[in-house]
Amino acid sequence: MLKGLFRGSAVAVALPWLEIFAGRTAKACDDGFPLRFGLFYWGNGNVPQYWVPGTEGYDWELSEILSPLADVKPWVSVVSGLSVKLPNVEPHTSGVAGLLTGRGLERVNDEYTFAAPTIDQLIAQEIGGETIFPSLQTGGTDCSGQSWSGPSSRNYAETDPYALYERLFGATFRAPGEEGLVDPSLGLRQSILDAVMEDIGALQARVGVADKARLEQHLDGIRELETRLARLQEDPPSLAACVQPVALAVDFSDQDGRPQISARSRAMCDMIAMSFACDQTRVVGHYLTDPVADILFPDATAGHHSLTHDEADPQTEVRMITTQCVAELAYLLTALSNVNEGDATLLDHCVIMGASEISQGRTHSLDDMPLLICGGGCGAFKMNYHYRSYTQESASEAMLSVVRGMGIPAASYGADEGLATDGLSDIEA
């Protein structure tokens, strides 16, 4: 198997892409393309009465805030009325952890942290092992992102489009048809990493339990890097849709005191689409903004978080900002739909989840959470469908459906009040 052939000595054999995918564990769609997962996240919630579509079932009617999705609506399902059932002890943070881990927060010193890996990492642990990057985290603004491998173990978002370009499509990029990277320094880098692992192993014997675990995370990171160095020497998969994007030439710095949210996010989303198309990764979390972000959006008179609390009903500006967030999700979906894979599009081979940590920003409510399940998902989910729960079903049930939809036979999702052992069958195809 190609997977086992690491180091410079490996002779990578070019196989047709169908055979490459066929031997791997990740779920493939019927047409042979792998299924990818994306999380599109924005902070500070929504305004539910302007978000929830007026009709239920197939071919739902666009609401005000969801109106930017018009062109990609055939791929978008709305799931409304779900609740995060966990205690809301820390506004915003409880919601994001409750949704993305299904668990309550854990306290370390004076700070709350996530008790368990977030859903993107759960999925990456299962299907991320076969690509150059097990997962990617990107940020449309200066944010940390909401991807965690466990307590006090955050996977920070890459927020600089230029750095993301260099990582994905810079000097080490090999287009389909080219041979794997031939660089004698790769083996030397690997020998350094081996030495570092020995140093860490020796150190682990001298420190306490908590520090041992932290060093194990460090080791995981080194193993991931070693795997990547090996993969870079393999021939890239022969994927017709994979094209090296042209180098960026845009100034992304703030303009008139406001971040260029849209320009930055779109540059990132173009690269995300191509990293999927080139099969560099199958799991991406894209964070437009973080929870509590007080960013000045275009045309807003105050920061987003301030407005969610201070703006009087009917919260015209908050609605306008949330609509802008949805428009950036629409851009990602469109970028994915513009890539042809076989007889379908890349978007047909994706599950893209759109989410935020609360519903109404003003009250930090965890009822009627905003949730979108987008993409063809290899047929796992109903498409162009609005499911509204009238019984405040748990958001964890929808998360379990997503995990299972990714081909992972999970028995449950979350814990305590956030535990789900059954998926949300109403959204499954």
Add this chain to the structure above:
Amino acid sequence: MLRYVLQMLWLLACVTADPLPERGAAPEFEVVSPVLKRLTQTQYGNSLRDLLGSALVVPNDLEPDDASEGLLVLGGTVNSLSARGVEQYETAAFDVAAQVRADSDMRAALMPCAIDDAATDAAAEAENETCVSDTLEAFGHRAWRRPLEPAELLRLTTIASAARSTLGSWDDGVQYGVAAILQSPNFLYRIEVGEDDPDAAAGSSVQRRYTSVEMATRLSYFLWNSTPDAELLAAGESGELVTDAGIDAQVERMLADPRGRDGVRNFFDEMLTLYKLEDLSKDPTAYVHTSSTVGSSAREETLSLAEWLTFDEDGDYRDFFTTTTTFVDPKLATIYAVPAPSLDGFAQTELPADGGRRGFLGQVSFLALQAHPTSTSPTRRGKFIREVLFCTPLSPPPANVDTSIPEPSDSYPTMRARLEEHMSNPSCAGCHAMTDPIGLGFENFDGLGGWRATENGNTIDASGDLDGAPFNNAWGLAAAVHDNANLGPCFSRTLYQYATGHAASEGERDLINWHAEGFADNGYKVQWLLRDLVASPGFRRVGVVQ
């Protein structure tokens, strides 16, 4: 002038037999188990510059630091490194190694011996190998803050030899060796696990101490926020740093060194979260004096004041809040509406004693950071004072409560009127009574920190009461903060956590209170507290690994 000050400090150090505070015995306390400390980004950069030369351009694309207990250095004791962080450390290590190779001065300092790549005879090749081995051993010793084990050196020379044979030159070998040293946990983490103390009293709960070598690292990252220099490391390795006299001698030298100033600046930077000012974002239509660099200027002003108060004045921490001395560049002078003392860069100046602006709480760094992009935030300003300056944690807002405040209108013309809504709601009033009455004392300063007498045409009422001390405006509030009983103990507690590198435990309460009392008895002098803390058993003693 600086040289004169340094000489004076040296003189003091020489004539005083024991400059560490003369204190009675510290109270009993529970020692804390050792924790691994990953270097902060600032420590990483400072260490590399001190090791390799100030010409080094330190890579800044590294894993972000997150705070714990409000301090980045404590975040380094709990947060794990991500896979991306590992990759960034690797990239940074190669970047640094390449810079050293390319810069003749840095290369010469690293490699005092000569290499002849064209050598063909065995003797010359052996000399090359010795030179490379010596170079890596010496650099590894400094970078890892302890001598290398033979097996560790062998791993490094093996990497160097492989690089040489693969890439062609011994310079490649050194470059890869340096890159290996800088990716090792022995550089990236401070490893302080302690040893049994042979002098421990029988039956005492405190049986272990940090080793002398570990104390070199503890002292340098506390006082300099950087790696030990050769002298400190040598003192550690000769066993001097488990004795009072040995620590004394180094502490005096370290505080007199410019790096001592860097260390104190870093503490204030972390405690007051001034680093967040680099990302300050204000709406220029609301604040005409804002700019993309005003945050950096504001940060420098506050750090300059902290440095001046601590070192040039050997001053009282409480005066940080009431002094009219400050340091401004033309940009800040414009916001403060005072003459710029210098047309390029920062210079010391005196704010007018007219009852307007004074002290840290009158600076843009506080006023702008604890506000919104287009407005003030009395709640944030008050919360900062409670939590950061008084160490009084507040509860987050309860869930499912409408947190909105009325829009500005004729009924609610001022921020004070709008916020009173919170006071009428019992589930909000508990906490907002702790924050808003203080924060409203700063309403004469807009969301950037500029002065204003009115809001929407209404004269601002900035009066209030801080824990029973009434004030009429921010000038009076500064005095109330200065006199508040929580101010000194909170500073002492935060500095204790910063110095020791762990979150204060319940079992350390008496010890921490004892430091706070000493701080009060000695005029709240920051330098006194620095000396008191390095002498503290809390700084020098450690529990068992568990």
